[in-house]
Amino acid sequence: MATATPPSVPIHATPPPRVVGVSWRRVDRVGVALCWAAGLLLCAIAAAIVIFMLIQGLKYLKPSLLTSHPVSDTDQSKTGGFLDPLIGTLLLTVLGTLIALPLGVVTAAWLTEYGRPAWFARAVESGIEIVAGTPSIVLAIFGLLIFQQHVFSFLSFTAQGNAVFGRSFLTAGSMMALIALPLIFGSTREALNAIPAHVREASYALGKTKIATIRRVLLPSARTGIGTGTALGMGRIAGDTAIVVILLGATLQLDPEGSIPALRTLTGTGGTLTSYVYNNSPAGEGNAPQKAYAAAFVLLLMVLALNFAIDAVARGRRTRWSR
Amino acid sequence: MESLIPPPIRRIVVEDPPTVVSGAPVHKPGNGSPAAFATIAHRQRPARLVAPAERMTLERLSVTYGQKKAVDSVSLPVRQGEVLALIGPSGCGKTTLLRTLNRLTDFTATARRDGRVLLDGADVDLLDVTELRRRVSMVFQQPNPFPMSIFDNVAYALREQAQRRPRRAVLEPAVVDALQRAGLHDEVAEDLDHAALRLSGGQQQRLCIARALAAQPEVLLLDEPCSALDPRSTEIIEELIVELRKEVAVVIVTHNLQQAYRVADQVAFMYLGELVEYGPVDQVFGSPRAQRTRDYVGGAFG
Amino acid sequence: MALAGLTRPWTDRRAERTLGAVASIVLVLIATMVVFVLAKAWPSFAHNGLRWFGGGGNVDDQLKAIFNSPADPNKYIYTLHAWPLLYGTALTTFLAVGAGLVFATLAAIFIVEFAPPRARAVLEPVVRLLAAVPSVIYGLIGILVLVKFVGEHLISEGRKASVIYVIQLSGSSLLVAVVILTVMITPIMIAIIVDALRSVPRGWVEGSAALGANRWRTMWTISVRVARPAIVAAAVLATARALGEAIMLSMVSGSVGFAPNPLDGLTFFFEPTRPLAATIVDNAEGLSVKPFGQTIYAFAAVLLVSSLFLSLGGWAAKQPLKRYAVRT
Numbered sequence: 001m002a003t004a005t006p007p008s009v010p011i012h013a014t015p016p017p018r019v020v021g022v023s024w025r026r027v028d029r030v031g032v033a034l035c036w037a038a039g040l041l042l043c044a045i046a047a048a049i050v051i052f053m054l055i056q057g058l059k060y061l062k063p064s065l066l067t068s069h070p071v072s073d074t075d076q077s078k079t080g081g082f083l084d085p086l087i088g089t090l091l092l093t094v095l096g097t098l099i100a101l102p103l104g105v106v107t108a109a110w111l112t113e114y115g116r117p118a119w120f121a122r123a124v125e126s127g128i129e130i131v132a133g134t135p136s137i138v139l140a141i142f143g144l145l146i147f148q149q150h151v152f153s154f155l156s157f158t159a160q161g162n163a164v165f166g167r168s169f170l171t172a173g174s175m176m177a178l179i180a181l182p183l184i185f186g187s188t189r190e191a192l193n194a195i196p197a198h199v200r201e202a203s204y205a206l207g208k209t210k211i212a213t214i215r216r217v218l219l220p221s222a223r224t225g226i227g228t229g230t231a232l233g234m235g236r237i238a239g240d241t242a243i244v245v246i247l248l249g250a251t252l253q254l255d256p257e258g259s260i261p262a263l264r265t266l267t268g269t270g271g272t273l274t275s276y277v278y279n280n281s282p283a284g285e286g287n288a289p290q291k292a293y294a295a296a297f298v299l300l301l302m303v304l305a306l307n308f309a310i311d312a313v314a315r316g317r318r319t320r321w322s323r
Numbered sequence: 324m325e326s327l328i329p330p331p332i333r334r335i336v337v338e339d340p341p342t343v344v345s346g347a348p349v350h351k352p353g354n355g356s357p358a359a360f361a362t363i364a365h366r367q368r369p370a371r372l373v374a375p376a377e378r379m380t381l382e383r384l385s386v387t388y389g390q391k392k393a394v395d396s397v398s399l400p401v402r403q404g405e406v407l408a409l410i411g412p413s414g415c416g417k418t419t420l421l422r423t424l425n426r427l428t429d430f431t432a433t434a435r436r437d438g439r440v441l442l443d444g445a446d447v448d449l450l451d452v453t454e455l456r457r458r459v460s461m462v463f464q465q466p467n468p469f470p471m472s473i474f475d476n477v478a479y480a481l482r483e484q485a486q487r488r489p490r491r492a493v494l495e496p497a498v499v500d501a502l503q504r505a506g507l508h509d510e511v512a513e514d515l516d517h518a519a520l521r522l523s524g525g526q527q528q529r530l531c532i533a534r535a536l537a538a539q540p541e542v543l544l545l546d547e548p549c550s551a552l553d554p555r556s557t558e559i560i561e562e563l564i565v566e567l568r569k570e571v572a573v574v575i576v577t578h579n580l581q582q583a584y585r586v587a588d589q590v591a592f593m594y595l596g597e598l599v600e601y602g603p604v605d606q607v608f609g610s611p612r613a614q615r616t617r618d619y620v621g622g623a624f625g
Numbered sequence: 626m627a628l629a630g631l632t633r634p635w636t637d638r639r640a641e642r643t644l645g646a647v648a649s650i651v652l653v654l655i656a657t658m659v660v661f662v663l664a665k666a667w668p669s670f671a672h673n674g675l676r677w678f679g680g681g682g683n684v685d686d687q688l689k690a691i692f693n694s695p696a697d698p699n700k701y702i703y704t705l706h707a708w709p710l711l712y713g714t715a716l717t718t719f720l721a722v723g724a725g726l727v728f729a730t731l732a733a734i735f736i737v738e739f740a741p742p743r744a745r746a747v748l749e750p751v752v753r754l755l756a757a758v759p760s761v762i763y764g765l766i767g768i769l770v771l772v773k774f775v776g777e778h779l780i781s782e783g784r785k786a787s788v789i790y791v792i793q794l795s796g797s798s799l800l801v802a803v804v805i806l807t808v809m810i811t812p813i814m815i816a817i818i819v820d821a822l823r824s825v826p827r828g829w830v831e832g833s834a835a836l837g838a839n840r841w842r843t844m845w846t847i848s849v850r851v852a853r854p855a856i857v858a859a860a861v862l863a864t865a866r867a868l869g870e871a872i873m874l875s876m877v878s879g880s881v882g883f884a885p886n887p888l889d890g891l892t893f894f895f896e897p898t899r900p901l902a903a904t905i906v907d908n909a910e911g912l913s914v915k916p917f918g919q920t921i922y923a924f925a926a927v928l929l930v931s932s933l934f935l936s937l938g939g940w941a942a943k944q945p946l947k948r949y950a951v952r953t
Binding site: 024028029031032034035036037038039041042043045046049050052053102103106107109110111114116120123124126127128129130131132133134135136137138139141142144145146163178181209210211212214235238239240241242245246274277278281282283289292293296299300303304306307311 | 876
């Protein structure tokens with residue numbers, strides 16, 4: 001580096017000795033290169049998955065598949081579509097969410113607004129974390145264990161010899177609720193925590209009880225957060241296969257059970273898109289990769305659409321608490 | 324990066340030549356209340372050096388954030404052997420100006436710079452930015468020691484500059500020297516591996532100064548270094564600053580007029596982004612030429 | 626809320642107790658789950674003792690023998706040495722988490738520091754997209770594309786012949802399992818690490834830059850170091866996810882309870898295996914046969930206890946994060 005040309009008068013202080021430094025060592029450059037590689041790899045993988053599924057899905061998806069019932073047949077051209085699994089997915093998602101929503105919202109509201117005694121609150125918090133961390137296959141197995149007890153025989157089919165089948169939409173839906181529960185709980189808690197204290201204080205100052213405040217003021221304000229959590233939970237339910245395979249009986253068509261009209265389907269067995277894909281892949285019994293691709297494509301579209309909706313909503317609305 | 328052949332240094336013509344000025348306050352009667360400063364007990368400022376070298380030059384520097392003009396065409400010299408104080412009310416652009424000197428404004432996406440900043444004659448934009456920041460070090464308003472030991476903090480710059488990771492034995496003398504120059508060594512000598520975050524506020528700030536000094540910078544920038552500290556720590560650091568000007572050029576931003584009076588040799592008063600007045604400290608405080616300076620120094624606003 | 630008019634308004638005490646009761650359902654559920662699963666699994670552990678975890682014999686043969694136990698409860702067969710399954714589980718999990726951690730950290734650094742703004746805007750939805758894809762779709766692509774590719778192009782006939790007496794090599798292998806599992810768990814880790822890197826106090830980042838450290842060194846020595854607790858939390862979360870992955874692994878890792886042998890060199894990666902969760906899925910039909918069901922529940926018990934420990938570990942790992950208020 002060029003040094004300053006000294007003025008004509010000698011200076012009394014000399015500049016300190018310059019340490020020659022290096023800006024970018026080779027290690028640094030390698031690091032940055034690896035980061036770029038990781039980023040590009042990420043994009044490439046995502047693109048590959050999406051494009052591949054798009055191609056295969058469009059290749060094999062026919063509208064008739066969405067409207068015809070699956071039939072068991074060795075001849076692939078007669079096996080029909082996946083209407084029942086599609087209905088099964090929707091049914092199970094709604095069921096699971098219906099059970100999980102009140103449970104998650106109430107638990108979150110209790111935790112943020114009351115939360116006494118402290119050890120109990122921590123236990124509940126840890127409990128939700130444990131449920132979140134439990135593999136869905138374990139939940140499925142546990143569900144089977146529970147629902148095969150005679151206490152729960154009303155939830156499913158009971159065979160001759162008094163063996164409770166334990167597999168039905170109701171039982172699967174109950175376990176699916178556990179999958180969605182941590183997500184709904186987490187979003188609700190975040191949303192409630194984001195409400196500033198002065199809102200609560202204003203409500204109390206008007207004479208409202210805590211529970212009324214929760215019901216009338218806080219939960220409505222937390223609507224967006226609860227909605228986000230619910231949508232996330234629905235996405236996870238729609239995508240889960242283990243519980244379906246174990247707790248839904250994996251019949252191709254919806255197989256209602258019992259005599260009460262609407263309840264028949266719920267206590268009966270069926271399948272979802274996920275179990276349909278699993279069964280039609282080489283891992284399952286069927287060997288119809290084309291149907292598997294088509295169903296997988298529909299499933300992927302549903303889940304992605306749900307996630308985009310969540311993103312759009314989460315970005316759009318941001319409640320303002322003060323001017 | 325390859326530098327161009329540096330143009331000849333242009334001298335910024337300022338009002339009075341840097342002659343030796345005694346430490347005693349110039350007692351000139353006038354408007355404003357420079358008398359207030361004169362009556363306050365102040366440290367005997369040691370004699371300034373003769374003909375200090377000009378290390379940095381600002382040439383018509385302007386900085387705009389989006390639409391807002393933060394700094395408007397400021398030209399200043401920064402000389403070694405002098406402490407330059409930037410004073411002015413909040414929002415006048417002095418911190419922005421300081422941050423431009425080591426190109427920290429590059430972090431802000433909306434910032435745009437016009438004009439030039441020269442370091443030893445070389446345009447700062449043409450230098451590699453990490454190179455620039457090694458030669459121009461900064462101490463921030465909030466002490467920000469890294470979450471490491473004291474030793475690691477001070478050795479940080481040295482380790483990052485070296486080609487190969489230097490061994491501790493090699494770094495130790497430089498670290499000890501930096502701590503001594505910062506006046507912290509006596510207090511922490513027993514345990515250099517103590518966590519830096521456990522030190523008190525004043526000690527942390529001196530640690531940050533030591534950290535900045537370890538890399539042997541040519542210019543030291545201080546952004547209101549004492550505003551978060553108690554008076555005792557402030558006093559220690561002010562003495563430190565006066566000591567340091569022998570080796571480095573010091574630029575200090577402060578909103579505390581008394582501090583500027585105690586510490587500085589040259590003062591630049593900025594108002595709403597413009598350089599209103601620049602001159603030796605006694606002149607700016609004692610007989611300011613601009614009315615606005617008079618008002619500010621007298622306490623009419625701020 | 627029309628019912629509010631019919632009943633008298635709730636007092637806070639009543640409300641607190643009711644809400645608390647609902648909140649305790651979660652705890653009741655977990656307690657029930659642990660008790661029931663362990664109780665059902667107990668006979669299998671009791672009959673085998675610690676050798677349950679050991680090796681010896683072909684796991685699949687043992688499972689078949691258990692399934693074919695005579696009907697007499699006194700003559701139930703329980704013999705099982707589950708080591709190959711445990712080993713397979715540990716192998717796939719740790720390899721995937723290790724690879725994923727490196728991948729995720731680098732990608733997170735890229736997103737936070739080095740990505741051009743437009744790329745950043747693309748990458749964040751991409752990460753969320755990858756996290757949302759159902760595991761059965763990963764499994765489908767795996768079994769129809771990757772397994773076929775590996776089986777036909779990467780495994781030579783010579784390699785197959787070299788191990789033919791021990792195990793048959795098809796494309797379903799450790800390699801495919803680890804690769805897909807890594808892709809599955811990386812997005813969650815990226816999200817957590819990116820959040821943590823962004824929460825590093827600005828003073829430190831500026832301070833480091835002001836001392837002349839370049840962007841990489843600032844990121845590496847300061848930000849990543851400060852984000853270490855988050856990286857640990859991300860790893861724990863990913864481990865839990867990898868451990869519990871059943872469907873995808875049952876599709877691609879092979880349906881043989883085999884313990885891949887590292888001494889086989891490169892062939893090690895092409896050998897099939899079947900982690901615990903996948904074993905449960907594959908054998909779910911036989912649950913009605915008592916000793917077999919109990920053995921399967923024993924697998925579930927191992928998974929349950931492991932995930933309990935991981936949850937506790939994850940909670941402990943997240944505590945330091947509270948200091949920087951990182952969202953996990």
